Amino acid sequence: MPKTFGQIEQPEDAEVAKIVLVGAANAGKSTLINRLVGDDVTIVSARPQTTRTRIMASLTMGRRQLLFLDTPGIVSRKALRRVERGVVTSPWRTLSEADCAVLLLDAYKLTQKTDEVEKYLFAELPKVTSIPALLVVNKIDQVEDQPKLLETVRKYQAMYKAIVGEPMYISALGNVGVDELRLQLLASTRPGNWEFPANVKSDLSDLTRVEDLIRAEWFARLTGYMPYVVRQRNVGWKYVAAPQVKRPMLDIKQELLVSSGGEAKILLGAKGALLKEIALAANRTISKALGCRVRLHLQVVVVEDRRTRK
Numbered sequence: 001m002p003k004t005f006g007q008i009e010q011p012e013d014a015e016v017a018k019i020v021l022v023g024a025a026n027a028g029k030s031t032l033i034n035r036l037v038g039d040d041v042t043i044v045s046a047r048p049q050t051t052r053t054r055i056m057a058s059l060t061m062g063r064r065q066l067l068f069l070d071t072p073g074i075v076s077r078k079a080l081r082r083v084e085r086g087v088v089t090s091p092w093r094t095l096s097e098a099d100c101a102v103l104l105l106d107a108y109k110l111t112q113k114t115d116e117v118e119k120y121l122f123a124e125l126p127k128v129t130s131i132p133a134l135l136v137v138n139k140i141d142q143v144e145d146q147p148k149l150l151e152t153v154r155k156y157q158a159m160y161k162a163i164v165g166e167p168m169y170i171s172a173l174g175n176v177g178v179d180e181l182r183l184q185l186l187a188s189t190r191p192g193n194w195e196f197p198a199n200v201k202s203d204l205s206d207l208t209r210v211e212d213l214i215r216a217e218w219f220a221r222l223t224g225y226m227p228y229v230v231r232q233r234n235v236g237w238k239y240v241a242a243p244q245v246k247r248p249m250l251d252i253k254q255e256l257l258v259s260s261g262g263e264a265k266i267l268l269g270a271k272g273a274l275l276k277e278i279a280l281a282a283n284r285t286i287s288k289a290l291g292c293r294v295r296l297h298l299q300v301v302v303v304e305d306r307r308t309r310k
């Protein structure tokens with residue numbers, strides 16, 4: 001018989017595990033969470049540091065629930081030192097909440113000897129935590145020199161004593177090894193109460209998810225500093241009932257705020273074509289993510305930039 005805990009219906013023998021992903025910026029944390037959960041819950045981009053919110057995604061299989069605590073990537077040693085001093089949101093704080101860590105390494109960086117941040121991260125990690133961890137090596141699709149990779153991974157394995165089992169080699173993007181990793185993670189659950197109903201995949205409010213998905217589209221199409229200067233303002237959110245259609249359609253109006261006509265031009269593209277493309281693509285992903293029909297309106301608005309105001 002299922003029992004109700006608070007608002008949540010769960011089986012008598014419910015189990016739960018909180019998982020934290022630790023890795024340098026761009027290691028593929030967001031991509032991996034999306035693969036594991038099977039939904040676009042976090043923003044994925046080729047540029048580092050796009051994870052703005054700490055996102056908790058959840059995945060329920062049978063009686064087990066996994067809760068993923070996503071952490072912002074660590075870009076440099078300097079950033080890591082700031083983290084230690086508690087100046088920026090600390091991934092370490094998230095670590096203390098977790099039952100199990102996934103230590104995510106970028107296979108390509110390991111073979112190219114550009115893994116400085118990782119080395120530093122692994123040297124610091126044992127000082128702040130000893131939670132059990134899986135060592136997961138991502139982006140194996142990018143590696144040719146496999147012996148070199150295995151040798152480097154062995155060194156990492158020795159650095160954090162609480163690593164459970166053998167390292168796992170995956171490609172989050174290519175969906176290789178992800179099913180095996182999911183099974184491993186499910187094996188780390190302990191008796192406990194679920195935090196989300198079985199069918200909920202993320203605790204982000206729908207609005208935050210929508211804004212993330214819109215942002216992902218312009219990040220995918222613009223380069224350089226430009227994506228970072230755009231801010232979002234939600235100006236409309238209503239469900240519109242349409243005759244002959246069973247489920248209402250969600251009508252969303254968002255403004256993209258920039259501080260100059262030049263920036264507006266870049267975002268609009270020739271005759272507004274780029275903005276149209278962004279809106280169309282975002283409309284599709286939002287509709288899929290929320291499971292309802294969506295009509296998205298995007299508008300570029302030039303606002304005075306307080307930083308440059310005299």
Ligand SMILES: Nc1nc2c(ncn2[C@@H]2O[C@H](COP(=O)(O)OP(=O)(O)OP(=O)(O)O)[C@@H](O)[C@H]2O)c(=O)[nH]1
Pocket residue numbers: 023024025026027028029030031032043044045046047048049050051071072073074138139140141142170171172173174
């Ligand atoms: N070739 C390859 N690329 C991958 C793989 N996994 C992720 N990527 C790419 O690596 C880039 C970074 O991925 P993200 O998932 O945004 O990385 P992240 O660790 O969440 O990054 P931050 O938000 O900066 O912390 C994206 O361009 C992904 O498509 C993989 O298995 N193979």
